[in-house]
Amino acid sequence: GAARGAARRVRRARARLLPPGGEMSSAAVLEPLVGRVISVITNDGRNIVGELKGFDQTTNLILNESHERVFSEAEGVVQHVLGVYLVRGDTIAIVGEIDEEKDAELDLQAIRAPPLKPVQH
Numbered sequence: 001g002a003a004r005g006a007a008r009r010v011r012r013a014r015a016r017l018l019p020p021g022g023e024m025s026s027a028a029v030l031e032p033l034v035g036r037v038i039s040v041i042t043n044d045g046r047n048i049v050g051e052l053k054g055f056d057q058t059t060n061l062i063l064n065e066s067h068e069r070v071f072s073e074a075e076g077v078v079q080h081v082l083g084v085y086l087v088r089g090d091t092i093a094i095v096g097e098i099d100e101e102k103d104a105e106l107d108l109q110a111i112r113a114p115p116l117k118p119v120q121h
Contacts, residue, residue, distance in 0.1 A: 026059045026089075033097055038063070040087050041094040045116035047071070048087060049098060059089030069108070071115050077108035093119045 033052045040048045040061060050066025066085040070078045 026055070027057075030055050030059070030061075030095070033095070037098040037100055037103070039094075039096050039098050040092055041116065042087065042091045043093050043119045044091070045118050047116060048082065048085065050082070050085060053084075056089075059092060061087040061089070061092070061095070063087065071111070071113040073112050073114055075109075077111050077113075079108065 030052070034054060036052060037049065038052045038061075040046075040063070042048065047069045048063065048066055049069060050063030053062045053064045055061050063082075063085045066082040067079045068082055070080065072078060
């Protein structure tokens with residue numbers, strides 16, 4: 001469903017950002033995303049969406065107008081407003097650009113999915 005489609009979009013976005021061989025510095029990946037709306041999946045399974053305002057050498061991210069999307073099989077996706085938010089670099093699992101037009105078309109209340117599980121290392 002919708003979760004698989006979102007995962008597919010994240011993989012495509014990552015493939016566009018990384019050169020053959022797949023290695024690139026954090027700055028080279030993040031710089032083109034400054035000023036754009038991104039989704040950050042954290043190691044503990046949180047999904048935080050907001051405009052990337054900046055980042056530092058340890059990949060701490062500053063997001064503006066951010067919110068956390070909490071997935072539920074019973075209630076759909078609930079969004080909690082966070083505002084300006086700092087995501088610590090050592091908590092980040094995945095960063096991907098959001099297609100704002102497609103995102104606006106989503107009926108988040110109709111999406112039913114289990115919450116994301118923490119990343120297993």
